[in-house]
Amino acid sequence: MRKRCSGKCPGTPEPGATTQTFERHGSPVKVTIHRIPAAVCPLCHEAYVSRETGRQIDVLLEPFHGKHGHIPALPAAEVTIDFAEATAASQAA
Ligand SMILES: [Zn+2]
Numbered sequence: 001m002r003k004r005c006s007g008k009c010p011g012t013p014e015p016g017a018t019t020q021t022f023e024r025h026g027s028p029v030k031v032t033i034h035r036i037p038a039a040v041c042p043l044c045h046e047a048y049v050s051r052e053t054g055r056q057i058d059v060l061l062e063p064f065h066g067k068h069g070h071i072p073a074l075p076a077a078e079v080t081i082d083f084a085e086a087t088a089a090s091q092a093a
Contacts, residue, residue, distance in 0.1 A: 011043030017083075018047035022057075024065040028076035031064050033057060035084045060086055 005011040018038040038047040
């Protein structure tokens with residue numbers, strides 16, 4: 001876990017959760033993921049996501065945003081994912 005916030009912010013990030021929206025150039029799908037575990041700075045509210053969590057986010061985004069330059073042909077949509085539920089489901093499978 002991060003000990004210090006970035007740049008000039010003197011805040012110390014604390015364990016929490018964040019909501020982030022992901023858009024990809026060329027993709028018509030906007031994906032919002034709730035309850036992403038993150039270290040959140042109490043001063044500037046910057047959220048820091050661990051490498052492992054980032055990898056899980058990539059897995060969640062892949063059906064919508066594709067990978068390696070291949071973007072799935074999907075209709076324009078806004079998708080909402082609950083990170084905690086989505087990752088619990090994948091672990092149970
Ligand atoms: Zn900060």
